[in-house]
Amino acid sequence: MTVKEQFDGLKAEAAKAMYQLTLAEVPELVAVRRPLVFSVDSQLFPEISIAANLTVDNLILLGGIGIMGPQSQINAKIDKVTDFGIESRACNAIRLAQYNILSGILPVPDALVLVNSACDGMNALSRIAESYKPWSKVPRFIVNVPYGTDDEDFVYLGEQLKKLNAFLETVTGKKTDSQRLHEISVESNKQLQLMLELQELKRARPFPLDFTVLNMTWALKSWVASTKPSLYPWITDWLERALLAGENAYRAGKGLEGISEKIRFLWYDATPAWSSELFPRLTQELGAVCVSNYYTNFYDIPLDLSSVDSFYTSAAKKYVLATPMIRQSLHSADLYCEDLLKSVRDYKCDAVLLGHVGHRTQNAMSQLAREMCQRNNIPFECIGQENFDDRYMSPDAVFDKFKTLFEVTGLTK
Amino acid sequence: MDRPQILEQLVAVAKTVDNEFISQWKKNGGKVIGYTCLFVPEELIIAAGMLPFRIRGTGNSDTANADIYFSPESTCSFIRNCFESVISGKYDFLDGLVIPRTCDVASIFAENLRSSGSKLPVIQLMLPHVADESAADYYKKQLLKLKTKLEAEYSIEIPAERLSSAISLCNETRRLQQQFCELFKRGEPPLSGADWSAVMTAGQSMPKEKYNSLLRQLLTCYPPAVSGGAASQSKRLMLVGACGDDSLVAETVEKVGGLLAYDFTCFGGISIGGQIVEGSDWAKAFARFRLIDYPYCAILIGAEEKRKAAITLAVKDYAIDGIIGQWLDCCDATAAGMLILQEEMKEAGVPCMLFKREYMPDSFGQITTRIQALCETLTGGDMK
Numbered sequence A: 001m002t003v004k005e006q007f008d009g010l011k012a013e014a015a016k017a018m019y020q021l022t023l024a025e026v027p028e029l030v031a032v033r034r035p036l037v038f039s040v041d042s043q044l045f046p047e048i049s050i051a052a053n054l055t056v057d058n059l060i061l062l063g064g065i066g067i068m069g070p071q072s073q074i075n076a077k078i079d080k081v082t083d084f085g086i087e088s089r090a091c092n093a094i095r096l097a098q099y100n101i102l103s104g105i106l107p108v109p110d111a112l113v114l115v116n117s118a119c120d121g122m123n124a125l126s127r128i129a130e131s132y133k134p135w136s137k138v139p140r141f142i143v144n145v146p147y148g149t150d151d152e153d154f155v156y157l158g159e160q161l162k163k164l165n166a167f168l169e170t171v172t173g174k175k176t177d178s179q180r181l182h183e184i185s186v187e188s189n190k191q192l193q194l195m196l197e198l199q200e201l202k203r204a205r206p207f208p209l210d211f212t213v214l215n216m217t218w219a220l221k222s223w224v225a226s227t228k229p230s231l232y233p234w235i236t237d238w239l240e241r242a243l244l245a246g247e248n249a250y251r252a253g254k255g256l257e258g259i260s261e262k263i264r265f266l267w268y269d270a271t272p273a274w275s276s277e278l279f280p281r282l283t284q285e286l287g288a289v290c291v292s293n294y295y296t297n298f299y300d301i302p303l304d305l306s307s308v309d310s311f312y313t314s315a316a317k318k319y320v321l322a323t324p325m326i327r328q329s330l331h332s333a334d335l336y337c338e339d340l341l342k343s344v345r346d347y348k349c350d351a352v353l354l355g356h357v358g359h360r361t362q363n364a365m366s367q368l369a370r371e372m373c374q375r376n377n378i379p380f381e382c383i384g385q386e387n388f389d390d391r392y393m394s395p396d397a398v399f400d401k402f403k404t405l406f407e408v409t410g411l412t413k
Numbered sequence B: 001m002d003r004p005q006i007l008e009q010l011v012a013v014a015k016t017v018d019n020e021f022i023s024q025w026k027k028n029g030g031k032v033i034g035y036t037c038l039f040v041p042e043e044l045i046i047a048a049g050m051l052p053f054r055i056r057g058t059g060n061s062d063t064a065n066a067d068i069y070f071s072p073e074s075t076c077s078f079i080r081n082c083f084e085s086v087i088s089g090k091y092d093f094l095d096g097l098v099i100p101r102t103c104d105v106a107s108i109f110a111e112n113l114r115s116s117g118s119k120l121p122v123i124q125l126m127l128p129h130v131a132d133e134s135a136a137d138y139y140k141k142q143l144l145k146l147k148t149k150l151e152a153e154y155s156i157e158i159p160a161e162r163l164s165s166a167i168s169l170c171n172e173t174r175r176l177q178q179q180f181c182e183l184f185k186r187g188e189p190p191l192s193g194a195d196w197s198a199v200m201t202a203g204q205s206m207p208k209e210k211y212n213s214l215l216r217q218l219l220t221c222y223p224p225a226v227s228g229g230a231a232s233q234s235k236r237l238m239l240v241g242a243c244g245d246d247s248l249v250a251e252t253v254e255k256v257g258g259l260l261a262y263d264f265t266c267f268g269g270i271s272i273g274g275q276i277v278e279g280s281d282w283a284k285a286f287a288r289f290r291l292i293d294y295p296y297c298a299i300l301i302g303a304e305e306k307r308k309a310a311i312t313l314a315v316k317d318y319a320i321d322g323i324i325g326q327w328l329d330c331c332d333a334t335a336a337g338m339l340i341l342q343e344e345m346k347e348a349g350v351p352c353m354l355f356k357r358e359y360m361p362d363s364f365g366q367i368t369t370r371i372q373a374l375c376e377t378l379t380g381g382d383m384k
Ligand code: SF4
Pocket: A060, A091, A092, A093, A094, A118, A119, A121, A122, A270, A325, A329, A358, A359, A360
């Protein structure tokens, strides 16, 4: 099998697993999936529910990026949300999720997990879920994720995660066997190791990986796993095969098939829903290759299994400092800029691009990021796209912005 | 009745940023600490011997410089106007700032300020975003850290007795403000809704002793009404939502023949609350005050029932006919709060009109039309 075939096979398998996160599954939820747990962020501590073989559905994924399919379908739904009366300019992932609750298309769950992170939008979504009348009797657990990163912040969040475990056991009747939780956590750490090794390959020039495969790793480990706990061993296996394919590609030393790599850029953001209209064009026409983004930066913060307390505290630290979007939104601008610079250096990036309008924190830090890039002679552009609605700024317009930046900074020469 | 001179004095304080009381305070060598939201205990700053001033963008005309740091496509105009005011020198009388991480954009205020070249010392306050006991405990610890940071930054000590007396002083402010609000329960209140917001805003912009003394005197100008006063001739509206440090909505309501009889905004009714328990543990008392007893900030999860109860109570007590909800563009917290408000008021049978605005709007024409339409609906199309 060629490397390309290996990558294509991995993508097909992952796409099939990810389809289960879509709204298409909602009618089935009511019929077969009880207890039904909705969480504003299922990344909180997935190992707990996986160990209990409990499915946790993520309200954002069901609502926003869970819509896999043609962009026109996503746009049509965004319009429906506006017509419904949700006029805010929040990120469309949030607006779609708010709509799914308020329009009554979601079934009444058996439990709700609400949380303030990663952004004001998620916080607002939690308030909507909290106040929605038909769900008023649903037992709920609210997690307050601290903005601080001192040890006492992690202890505070860890204590909440411990209580979350007890809450889920009580309301769903599904007990988390401690031996099983230990096994799942060991597996989780193993998955993290594989991802860290995969990440190392991002350093290679030419870039040896299929970026979509890289992007799918977090989705599988965190999102798919909490929706389909039974897939956990398969996810480890998938990661092992992804690493193997990556290493084969690296050894071949040829980079992506049919691409002559000229520019390596850091997309310091989440990948837009319409990225298939943009990224392939960039590689094909400009030789510009995306080598890293929010969701493909992994941090070596494993679960510490040495004691019960260290276990929960490390889970808290892992959530706060190693979860994409949480790390970039919840902390200091200094950390945000340091991470950016580290990515540029580690992955030999020639330019940095970012700018989803829904990311309030990111936009508020963009001038700081720009100044830092200027100091380090790194071409930088804050695009101002909407990651879910391609009419706000079309992929063609975004492409032109990239092209102009690359041209004026001499990168296309 | 002529408008009391004291009222004019308070209105003048609300209409500008700098004011005569601050000049006097500075002349006497006092320090002024700016802050951006109610989660910062004024009590602590007062106990430190300094003057707390809640920053706002009053009088600002554009946000060109702030927009470099805070994209207008993504940031509410309140933060941009406040930031512009600080970097353009309107707040040169400040000796420092305390900024809590209330929302996404407020969280980056300090770092952007530093990058703009400002030398103003800024202390950040970490906040919980959940209204429950364990969050209150976490918040208490953050308040104690804030005290330590203030002491270190200004080389001072904040003794416990001073904290107790500062709490008593601010409790007295809240008590007087509540008494002031009572005037609006009358069928024909002796003041306008615009006066309400000015009096509340002034309370967050000048020394508390002076404010309390002026407010006490102002209240004596309005002796108790005979059996609640005459029946209201105007439709009585209540403003809910973001900011509330200007009188634009109140003036608009009055222009179309209505009356703004209660203001449940951040600078208004939300800021008054009840009383902080006086005793030894000031940080615990303040944390519980903001998170457990009066958790009305739009950023808090787990407070829906209490928020709804407070609004419903005000509707009853102030004989409110309809609600106007205002939110600022790009504020995800208040935008969601408005969706919730609309549902809750529909259920309660209270007419409710929501609108999105800019902090410093170029024009208020469309909103005036909508407020007028609300008033007309309430009067069955028969507006005076
Ligand atoms: S994509 Fe960004 S703004 Fe949208 S929900 Fe996620 S963290 Fe919030």
